[in-house]
Amino acid sequence: MSPPSPPGRATLKDIARAVGVDVSTVSKVLNDGGISVRAQTRQAIIDEANRVNYRPHALARNLRTQRTGALGILLPDLTNPIYAETVHGAMRQAEQSGYVTLIAEVSDERRSAAAYMRLVSERRIDGLIIAVSAETEEMMAAIEANPVPHVFVNRRSSIGRSVTVDDQASGRLAAQTLIDAGHRHLAFIGSAPELDTSRRRRQGFVEVCAAAGLAPVLDIVGPVSRRGGFDAMHKLLDATRRPTGVFAFNMLVGIGALAAARVRGVRVPDDISVISLDGEDAIFTAPPLTAIATPLAEMGARAVVELEAMIDGREPQDVVIDIPPKLIYRESVAGPPNE
Template sequence: MTEQAGPRTVTIRDVARLAGVSTSTVSRVLDDRHPPSTSPSAERVRAAAAELGYRPDAYASGLRRQHTGTVGVLVPRLSDTVMAVFFEEVARACARQAGFAMVATTEDRPEAEKATVETLLRQRVDGLILTTARLEDPVAAQLRAQGVPHVLALRTDHISPSATGDDELGGYLATRHLLDLGHRNIALVAGPSYASTAVARQAGYRRAMTEAGIHEVDHLVHESTFGMDSGETVARAILADPDRPTAIFAVNDNTAIGVLAAAQAAGLSVPEDLSVVGYNDIPVSARLPVALTTVRVPFDQIAANAVELLTQQRTGALGEPRRVVTPTLIPRQSTARPPATGIARGRRKPQERPGRMPT
């Protein structure tokens, strides 16, 4: 079902029209940095603003802000390694232009995003880089309406300027790797449907499976969050199925680590009983007891693209509004050919699992 559009945002043009003054007068009267005026026109402006429900906010002030060399970066949480790594890359990209990046978190809660954006804009940042975008994101829509320079990074809403990886290709590469090893019963821990990254990686998975002649995959796709706990919970259910898969592609490395934990709990050896592929290639992936096969995302390139797109908006030189970089499959120890036909795939005793995760 399509959601009903919310009420139209009241702008300073609406206030100016009702008060019978110019937009610059409205901007000056409602700017709390200026001494309050008691002139008749100022009174009309305040009355019009109250009648229309207009509230001056950080979005509008962004249009009047002078260059400060500071970029605001919005992330769901810094405890997520991907977000921490990406912010560090943005900070480096800003430093190369003698700029500075500051970060704020939202815990991936939409209701917190608008307030966090306003807080960053009150710090007089030149623009915003948001990794929190959801499909049909109202915050991105409001930023566009107010003309605030911003770039969506890692995720996109397919409208605002964005810097991302080719997630559809990455999902395809991960699944193709498992198919090339001989797997056919491949489950997907798919991530949340509101995130473009998860949607695109699932599309890549489905394309690879279709090319292999496997058309019925809905029963193999399991929605999750991006966290380890969710990956483990979903994988426990997947592995409890009597016709459990021989391989799992997880939407990111965190959920893949959760899958590894679930495999250990089920008494399965990785990769002898179950192959696992993650996504992002966070630093820990190569250092796990069973090194994780994953898809490497060039976060440094995405960060550089995001900063460049933001600079182009500020200077009025915006070219191609969407930058997409290519991911790379990194095969490691967590994937192998599936168990031979006819060999029982049951529980093993812990001492019989040479590649099991530590307790």
């Protein structure tokens, strides 16, 4: 036997030399490049390529073809499980489609613009999934200055396509669940209205409340984090007229709300019920959190599909994932206490 593959650095030229043909012939054979080649020659090329374990040098190929085979993902924080789940779905799809993924974590806005420039203006990627919080001027300016196919995920945008879940339906389902359990005094813990996901969840929530003749508390806003939920719940518990049913913007907020109730000696669900979004994972809280599961991974995956469409020059769509939100009934919701 010949020595095993030389240490991984065979080029087209090496193969061409070994077989005794031109590099262009090798390239065309290996890429189905519309050329007629004798079966014998073809086989010799393929055999040699296998023997040396040839892989095209991505940089060289990409330089020529003006494609990188890489997608970028811009997100604020990987340790946030909501993003992690979304990215998870996006990466799976990207891998299936033969793309590698470049992730840039960008905590603040100035840096997100800089990270954008880095990936885009050095032309390291073919397209970009944008999951940073809200539209900021820096970001928008960066995109206009240096356009690249891009898709916003879980947020609408005035300057591009977006893939979202049906937040209004989630809001409606949350309200309906609490109302069905008998609650009449509801509250929504959300974010400042810049986050369009919060606006839409709130809107669906209000809609169903209104239809039932209820006027929920809606002005409790803050960062959508455990800390934010913790603080918000405190505010609700301080109110002269406490709500008995609380809808939390997401799992983190829900977990924080639960913790605040616990600290205050308020029992869940005996004294107050809590329902949150995206809490599929929150089965290990105390009590286990009733939650509305939204298809985050599917959303991430679909964003990649739409992005590929843009890259291939097809006309992408604004997509709302049509998997309806799913209620996961656990212990944090029950009937209201007797007054």
